[in-house]
Amino acid sequence: MPDDPRSTEEKPGRIRGIFGRLREITYGMAAHDMTRYALRTRASMEHLFILTTMGDMLGIPILPPYYSLRLLPYAVPQISTWKRRMLREKDLTDAMF
Amino acid sequence: MSSLWIVVIGAVVIYLAYNFYARRIDRTVMEADAAKATPARMYMDGADFMPTSRFVLYGYHFKSIAAAGPIVGVITAANLWGWLPSILWLMIGVTFIGWASDYSAIMMAVRNDGNSLSAIAHRLISPRTRRILFVFIFFYLLLIAGAFVGIMAAILAARPDVPFGILVLAVMGLFGGYAIYRMRMSIIGVTILTVGLTLAAMALGPLGATFEAGKAPNWATAPIAGFVDSLNKSINASGPLYAVVDPTAADPRIPPPGADGKRPTTASYNATTGEINVLPGFLVASLLLLIFSYLGANMAIWRFAQPVNYIGFWIMAIVILASAIGAVLAPFTNAGVAAFKIPDFKGFSPQIAGGALQPLWPMLFVTIACGAISGWHALFGSVGTARQLEYETDALPVGGGGMFSENTLGLLSLTAVAIAGGAGAGAFAAGVGSLINVASFGLIGVPFGTALGFGTFVVIVLTVVQLVFRVMRVTLGEWLGDRWVGFKNQHIASIIGMVVTMALVLSGTWVYLWQMFGASNQLMAALSLLLVTIWLRSVGRNPAFAAIPMLFMYVTTVAASLVTAYNLFVTIATKSGQAAISVVGAWAMIAVALLLVVAALVIAWDAWHAWNRYRTVPPEEVQAPAAA
Numbered sequence: 001m002p003d004d005p006r007s008t009e010e011k012p013g014r015i016r017g018i019f020g021r022l023r024e025i026t027y028g029m030a031a032h033d034m035t036r037y038a039l040r041t042r043a044s045m046e047h048l049f050i051l052t053t054m055g056d057m058l059g060i061p062i063l064p065p066y067y068s069l070r071l072l073p074y075a076v077p078q079i080s081t082w083k084r085r086m087l088r089e090k091d092l093t094d095a096m097f
Numbered sequence: 098m099s100s101l102w103i104v105v106i107g108a109v110v111i112y113l114a115y116n117f118y119a120r121r122i123d124r125t126v127m128e129a130d131a132a133k134a135t136p137a138r139m140y141m142d143g144a145d146f147m148p149t150s151r152f153v154l155y156g157y158h159f160k161s162i163a164a165a166g167p168i169v170g171v172i173t174a175a176n177l178w179g180w181l182p183s184i185l186w187l188m189i190g191v192t193f194i195g196w197a198s199d200y201s202a203i204m205m206a207v208r209n210d211g212n213s214l215s216a217i218a219h220r221l222i223s224p225r226t227r228r229i230l231f232v233f234i235f236f237y238l239l240l241i242a243g244a245f246v247g248i249m250a251a252i253l254a255a256r257p258d259v260p261f262g263i264l265v266l267a268v269m270g271l272f273g274g275y276a277i278y279r280m281r282m283s284i285i286g287v288t289i290l291t292v293g294l295t296l297a298a299m300a301l302g303p304l305g306a307t308f309e310a311g312k313a314p315n316w317a318t319a320p321i322a323g324f325v326d327s328l329n330k331s332i333n334a335s336g337p338l339y340a341v342v343d344p345t346a347a348d349p350r351i352p353p354p355g356a357d358g359k360r361p362t363t364a365s366y367n368a369t370t371g372e373i374n375v376l377p378g379f380l381v382a383s384l385l386l387l388i389f390s391y392l393g394a395n396m397a398i399w400r401f402a403q404p405v406n407y408i409g410f411w412i413m414a415i416v417i418l419a420s421a422i423g424a425v426l427a428p429f430t431n432a433g434v435a436a437f438k439i440p441d442f443k444g445f446s447p448q449i450a451g452g453a454l455q456p457l458w459p460m461l462f463v464t465i466a467c468g469a470i471s472g473w474h475a476l477f478g479s480v481g482t483a484r485q486l487e488y489e490t491d492a493l494p495v496g497g498g499g500m501f502s503e504n505t506l507g508l509l510s511l512t513a514v515a516i517a518g519g520a521g522a523g524a525f526a527a528g529v530g531s532l533i534n535v536a537s538f539g540l541i542g543v544p545f546g547t548a549l550g551f552g553t554f555v556v557i558v559l560t561v562v563q564l565v566f567r568v569m570r571v572t573l574g575e576w577l578g579d580r581w582v583g584f585k586n587q588h589i590a591s592i593i594g595m596v597v598t599m600a601l602v603l604s605g606t607w608v609y610l611w612q613m614f615g616a617s618n619q620l621m622a623a624l625s626l627l628l629v630t631i632w633l634r635s636v637g638r639n640p641a642f643a644a645i646p647m648l649f650m651y652v653t654t655v656a657a658s659l660v661t662a663y664n665l666f667v668t669i670a671t672k673s674g675q676a677a678i679s680v681v682g683a684w685a686m687i688a689v690a691l692l693l694v695v696a697a698l699v700i701a702w703d704a705w706h707a708w709n710r711y712r713t714v715p716p717e718e719v720q721a722p723a724a725a
Contacts, residue, residue, distance in 0.1 A: 005132065025153070025156040026156060027153055027156065028152065028153035028156020028158075029414070030407060030410050032153055032154075033161070033406075034403055036147075039147070040144040043142065044144075081141075084140055084142060085142050085145070091227065092231050092571070092575045093214065094145075094213060095571050096234075096568050096571065096572075097476075097477055097481040
């Protein structure tokens with residue numbers, strides 16, 4: 001496919017490529033779910049923290065604005081992700097996997 | 098027929114199906130475009146939505162969908178109808194239905210902002226479709242748990258060389274979690290240590306036992322298995338608790354026929370009356386499995402469930418790889434081992450005692466569940482996989498490729514059971530033992546290979562069951578938590594799920610439990626295909642590749658649920674002389690079967706209205722139904 005973004009990626013040699021793919025597949029089978037779970041746990045903790053400190057952005061004032069403003073610079077990089085994750089509609093199937 | 102032919106048939110069919118059908122649908126109907134932004138790239142949050150290499154994602158998807166389904170279903174079907182219908186359904190099912198279900202569910206989620214099947218059903222069909230799906234999922238999980246705990250308990254109670262390996266797995270799981278997450282030890286070192294010790298414990302089970310052809314093993318001379326055997330005997334000294342019947346003879350406690358074609362009488366089986374004795378040892382094994390699952394469902398996931406699954410993965414990978422090598426080598430090095438020893442075809446409707454019906458259609462199509470098509474895959478793919486897809490063009494190698502790979506697991510199980518002869522998990526383990534023996538050029542003896550086969554089988558099933566109970570308690574809390582807050586308590590919810598599961602296991606209706614699970618699993622796949630059909634209709638694309646398999650699976654699974662309900666009715670529920678728990682269990686399963694049928698019909702009715710809505714009104718003008 002001419003407009004495939006992957007066509008611009010640097011390709012490794014054939015043997016290295018095969019071993020690299022096997023390594024990725026093995027990692028995917030063995031440990032990707034563990035990594036993903038750890039990342040999701042960390043994200044949940046961080047987002048809970050932002051909710052308690054920056055809750056007024058979602059209409060949930062928990063902390064007095066003075067402290068929120070003091071913490072704001074540290075939370076800025078995460079705010080868009082946090083809002084999206086908090087406001088996204090979730091149901092049982094989201095909790096399952 | 099030999100194992101080599103299975104390899105050749107599998108390779109050719111999968112190659113043709115992937116390259117000439119799946120790719121064509123991907124290109125012409127779905128029009129997958131690598132330049133389109135996927136939800137993983139649009140909503141990347143480093144947790145749920147995360148662009149991931151397609152190779153990593155393929156491994157992740159395959160491991161998450163491949164469990165005991167393609168093993169148990171195939172060995173049960175080969176016993177009931179022979180190997181020929183089993184391989185035909187595996188190949189035809191995966192070619193026209195299986196990959197399409199997995200792939201289309203992922204693509205639909207990708208094109209719908211990464212929403213899950215239930216959320217899309219809510220929007221495209223009706224709000225009550227989502228609620229029905231939740232109820233459906235709970236009973237589906239209950240049936241999986243019942244069928245899997247039943248077969249594992251039967252193996253643990255009958256094979257004294259297996260429990261030691263499982264005990265070591267539990268200990269290694271606890272140690273592995275602590276070592277990786279608390280002691281921060283190297284994962285490679287922990288892997289070598291825990292997997293090595295667990296494999297050694299599984300293989301050491303039969304060490305010292307005496308094996309003679311045509312006779313039951315003598316465990317008395319084995320230090321580990323001998324101890325477990327004597328413990329079993331002392332537990333069973335009081336005699337059977339009650340007796341149950343399985344007219345299909347598919348229950349794992351029923352021994353295969355001997356050389357004279359007759360089944361021998363064992364502690365668990367009375368050949369004269371055809372009854373299965375429920376021994377105290379079976380009850381103890383079931384309870385121990387539930388304790389294991391309770392730990393997996395309620396402890397912090399990193400502390401037990403995750404490391405057990407991690408160790409289990411390596412054991413499964415090593416044993417399956419060795420068996421696959423054996424299946425390829427056997428026709429060249431030991432043709433006797435590779436030859437099939439079970440009948441090719443036992444008829445369209447095998448004779449079953451007690452008036453039970455097991456017609457090839459629809460029962461074969463639900464007995465072999467995950468190797469040909471599975472609703473679990475669609476459910477998982479739409480949430481776990483779709484949100485990590487980096488490019489749309491990865492959906493086919495990941496989703497379709499994962500399904501085709503799982504199909505090879507089903508083919509391997511069929512090979513193992515067919516070369517061993519006999520039936521059930523015992524035949525599967527014996528087949529694996531023979532294949533490992535061939536792959537290791539005789540270094541690993543058949544009894545040790547067989548012990549590895551049994552142990553691996555239990556490990557595969559057990560890793561699934563503990564996660565099923567974990568999901569079941571979440572489902573119960575979400576479904577009924579508003580009615581009574583107790584359901585939201587993880588311990589109460591787990592115990593309720595386990596008590597109901599135990600009742601199903603003890604009712605002695607294993608084969609019906611399995612077939613009901615298969616029916617609900619395939620029905621879930623049909624619902625996923627139904628959703629894809631409606632979605633494709635709503636966006637003006639040709640839905641035929643999903644609609645035709647959907648209609649077939651819908652009719653087949655509803656029919657199979659009704660046949661199973663009938664079988665339960667005539668062989669247990671209304672038959673005199675049955676144990677009270679069997680009768681209650683049979684009536685409960687009849688109720689579940691009818692509930693699933695009604696739920697499926699309601700969804701179909703709503704879907705029909707949705708179909709007409711999108712047929713008469715241009716897609717862009719259709720309003721989503723209001724929340725009920």
